Amino acid sequence: MLRTIIAGLKARTARLVLSSVAIALGVAFVSGTLVLGDAMNESLRDEFAKGARNVDVSVTLGGESPSDAKGISPDVLAKIRQAPGVAGADVRGAQPVPLLTTNGKAKPAWAVSLAGNEKLREFDLAEGRYPAKADEIAVDKRTAATAKLTIGGPVVLLGEEDARHTYTLVGTYRQGTNSMSLSGYDHIGLTADAFQALDPERLPYQVVATAAPGFTQQQVVDNVRNAIGDNAFAVQSGADLTEETLERVESQSGEFTSLLLAFALIALVVAAMVIYNTFTILVAQRTRELALMRCVGASRSQVFRGVLAEALVMGLTASVIGLFGGIGVSALLQRVILSFGNAEDAVVRLPVAGTTVLAAFAVGTLVTVLAAVLPARKATRVAPVAALRSQPDSGEEVSRTGVVRVLTAVLFGVIGVGTIVFGLGIDDEEAAMLVSGAGTMALLAAVLVLGPLLVGPVNRVLGALPRAVFGVPAKLASANAGRNPKRTAATTAALMIGVTIVALVTVVANSAKETANAEIDERMPADYTVTSAVHDRPLPEELVGQLAAVPEVARVAPTTTVYGESEYFTGVPTDAIGTLFRPTVTSGSLADLGDGAVAVNADYAKRSGVTIGSTVTVRAAEGVAHELKVVAVVEGQRLSDGIMTLETSLRFPEAAKGYDSILVKLEDGVANGRAAVERVTDPSPLAVLDSAAETKEQLNQQLNQVLGFIWALIGLAVVIALFGIANTLTLSVLERTRESALLRALGLTRGQLRLMLVIESVLMGLMGATIGLVLGIGFGWVITEAVSTDTVSVDLVVPFGQLGVMLAAAVVAAIAAAALPARRAARTSVVAGMAEA
Structure with missing residues (x-):
């Protein structure tokens, strides 16, 4: 049996490799997301840790500080510096201060006190030097670029009552990643004296110190605590400060990674449907082969294990390809993310943890094997006598199981409608959106179950125009698309899921955009x-x-x-x-x-x-x-x-x-x-x-960026679905080799044969895209109703232009997916095709 499996893998290598592309893309998305999350986590840890590097002791106000305490006084700083084992200590403080740009306009910035001790500086010098005098200043490299400041030129800050303070720019630095840089504000650094002069009443919030040689961190902590007392201050070691700082990192990168993993899950579901469809077709095409194996003594369990073995090999191959592809995806995403900052200073990190490798192989193999279980079970039911007859289409099988399908779909439909109605009655907007969204997914499942029963009516409607325009090739294409409803439904379902989610997000985003614009017009009647x-x-x-x-x-x-x-x-x-x-x-x-x-x-x-x-x-x-x-x-x-x-x-x-x-x-x-x-x-x-127009333009730009990001993420699921269409057509071409040859013998030209397959592909693409658009618009209405409140009503806005472009893109992609299968079918000679078994 093992030799039979190996021989089968060799004979169907091309088919299995083509089928592996879908799962490899899904694995690449998952592994790429995990690598990206680890890279962000590692980068944030390194950057946040800069605030604690070389710090042996940190002193901040404690919980028992007097209520009127505004910071650490100069007297406390002096005591810290005089404590045994302290080699140097500097204050850390920050205050908002307006920065004048070259056009004379102010912009918000944060001024910080730069440490005099070089070891205690938390920033990396980029150009020039750090300020040494009260009339000198250094700025973050991004701030210098956005405010158009040059080394040696003046920098003007607005003090109290708009008093202007002029400094000479002597250097730029990289502040890295911290809570201040993440806020998006500009950043400037001054000497301790110049910083204090901006607001003499403002006291620093922290003092950091470095230990002298021969002293441990704990010894210096104890000495500082004894010098200043521990009632009003929190004194901690550098190690504790580092650990506390890094605890905040997980939350910074975790949410973004979770978002990407959610889209990766969608891509995997689509990939699993493609794999399921592929194995269903392969099992159907091998009916005679499996029946002959049963005739010569193969048991049901051996046939079952044989099909799963093929799935395992495919999953392992796809996992390897997907893992390396995911590393490339992570590098690309990091480049895109880092391009919004200082790209020349950006470092792409590609940490590949053991958990990432295990996840890639677990996802790739499990999804593939699980998707192949049902086709494998179906393979065990092939009777030996089946070797003597042709494989029928699934139309009759679908009609026999129609009652079960309808009942299952009704169950999902009732659950979906009930959940949506319940969600719309919830006052909390976020909870209402989540519950109603879960209801829409149940309705989507109902449509997926009904898929084979919907193929016939939808195919007849969509195929009417091609049949009238293109004649015989279109009639044959329509018949081919509708004669195997289960296969066509499984092929189009993957595309339908992707288009549904894209349409849903597009409708909700545009509805929110138009509602926000109307609100701006309402509350800003001024010019x-x-x-x-x-x-x-x-x-x-x-x-x-x-x-x-x-x-x-x-x-x-x-x-x-x-x-x-x-x-x-x-x-x-x-x-x-x-x-x-x-x-x-x-x-x-x-x-x-x-x-x-x-x-x-x-x-x-x-x-x-x-x-x-x-x-x-x-x-x-x-x-x-x-x-x-x-x-x-x-x-x-x-x-x-x-x-x-x-x-x-x-x-x-x-x-x-x-x-x-x-x-x-x-x-x-x-x-x-x-x-x-x-x-x-x-x-x-x-x-x-x-003006209201400028406010709306800025808001629309932000929403369009978010929409484009989501389109890009969901786009991978759509690409996988299109690979499924191409894969189905390719396998169908192999399955219908004799049929195509007979059509050629009856007078169908090569061009008409190619046109037939292209139209068949377009019909499948249109089925998935059209149903997806209808569902997406309907689900979009549900979400807009869920987030509407008594004070803000989100009106449904259907962007027909964007959805039309999406539909046209699906048609073009379907034509592209049919290119290779159509070329293969047209190149097969009539004699060779008629000789196929």
């Missing part, structure tokens, strides 16, 4: 909004008068923000409410919004349990508290928890410091309004001009 480039620096009050004096400007409306303990409110001039600021009133009246009153958002009202006539106590950070009467509940105003008049907001010290934004409405018919407004805002380093 322009002037905001501060730095969130904690309000706009100067005189800017309002300057804008109002511009002839092209019809109205201006400054707004403020009042922060409470867990809420924040927007202050708006009374005459701007309803014109430049238009919330939707659900109860109460904005006419009552006067001094000492507030209109709250419906979400805030529900969360806080307040109604019309209730009193809301707002406690500001400065300790100021005011009681405000609720006079209205509003919707559609997404900026805060509610609105109050500008006069009411000015009772709070934070709002009285300046304006959060300024709404600008132009005169009707003004053509050069933006230029007129910019003449006022350009001299102010903080003023940033924005």
Whole structure:
């Protein structure tokens, strides 16, 4: 039996290699994701560990520090430096500070205190040197590029009350990966004295020290603790600091890896369906061979083991190819990710752990073997007498099992509909989306079960136009696509899954985009909004008068923000409410919004349990508290928890410091309004001009990037499905060699034979893509309904243009998938084909 299996593998090498491509792609996705996750984890560990390198002792404020403690005082720093065994100690501190770019506009940045001790510096020097004097500065390499700063040139920072501090840039450094760099802010480094001069009242949050020769970390920790006391401070060793730092790494890379693995799972499911279909076809084609083996004494178990042995060999081969392919996929993904940063400094890491290798082989072999179990069981049922008759198509078999299929599909359908209805009734948006999404997957399973029963009707509808246009070849292609419903359904199911998910994501993303755009139009009726480039620096009050004096400007409306303990409110001039600021009133009246009153958002009202006539106590950070009467509940105003008049907001010290934004409405018919407004805002380093159109463009760009990323991930599943179509056609061509030769003998030309196979491929591609699009649009509606709330209704938007491109791409890909099988069929001579057994 072993020799028979080996001989069979040699005889069907080409077929098995072609079938292995699908599973190899799935394994490559899984192994590539695992390698990428390990690489990200390793990179983050190395980068985060830079903050703890050469640190033997770390001192921070402890849990018993006095409530008014703002940091570590100079006296404590002096005691640490004088402790026995301390070779050097430096402070670490950070504070937000606006950085002026070359165009004179401010942008938020973080200033840090650079260590004087070279061993305690947590950054790597890139160019130049570190600052040594108070008027020198170094910046992160990315910051230098984005702000267009050059070594030797000036760097201007905005201090308190917008005082300008000018420094000379002496060097650039790489800050690596840490919580600050991940925030996306620009980064600058100053000497300890220059850093302290920016805000003399700000104290450092940490002191790090290095041990002198002959002292262990624990000895220095004990000495420092004795010197400063341990009640108000947390003193830990460098080893403990490193361990604490690296504990945060897993969460940084784990979520991204989980996301990729979810898409890898989809690709594997599709690959498993392709493998299942392949073995089903192979078993059907070998009916006579298996029957003859039974005639000469092979038992059912031997036949079963023989088919699984072929699957095992295929799985092992695909696993090896997929593992190496996954390493290449990981390298490519890292290059793409790193291209968004400093590509010239990027290092591609390819750690191949033992678990990755085991996972690749386990996934490849298990998926292949499990997918081949049902075909292998079917092979054991081949009776010896089957060697004497032809293999029938599966149409009759499908009709016999139609009742079981329908009942199974109804079961999945009931579960899916019930889950969706339950999910739509959940108030929590995220939970509703997850539960409803699970229901859509149950409905997808119902459609998959019904697949063989749907092939006939769908094939007749889709094949009507080709039959009318192309005549006999199209009629033959339609008949071929419909005469073996189980095979066609299994082939198109893989493509249907991929297209369904792509269509679902596309519909939801576009619906969210259009809803967000409508919200922007609703809440931003003003032509322009002037905001501060730095969130904690309000706009100067005189800017309002300057804008109002511009002839092209019809109205201006400054707004403020009042922060409470867990809420924040927007202050708006009374005459701007309803014109430049238009919330939707659900109860109460904005006419009552006067001094000492507030209109709250419906979400805030529900969360806080307040109604019309209730009193809301707002406690500001400065300790100021005011009681405000609720006079209205509003919707559609997404900026805060509610609105109050500008006069009411000015009772709070934070709002009285300046304006959060300024709404600008132009005169009707003004053509050069933006230029007129910019003449006022350009001299102010903080003023940033924005419009609803620009806000929508930025939002749309972000959503398109996310959509493109998901398209790329799901695209692999679609590619695997197209390999399945090509594989099915190839095996069908081999199976129908005599039939094709007979058609040629009856007058069918080579070109017509090729056209027949191309149309057959296109019909299968259209089946999968069309059903997938219908399901994707329907499931998209379910998800948009699930995430809709009383305050935000996500309207269904079907992007017919994008979905049309997707359908056209499926047709083109199906034509490409049919190229090699059609070429092979056309090249086979009539005589040789008629001689096939």
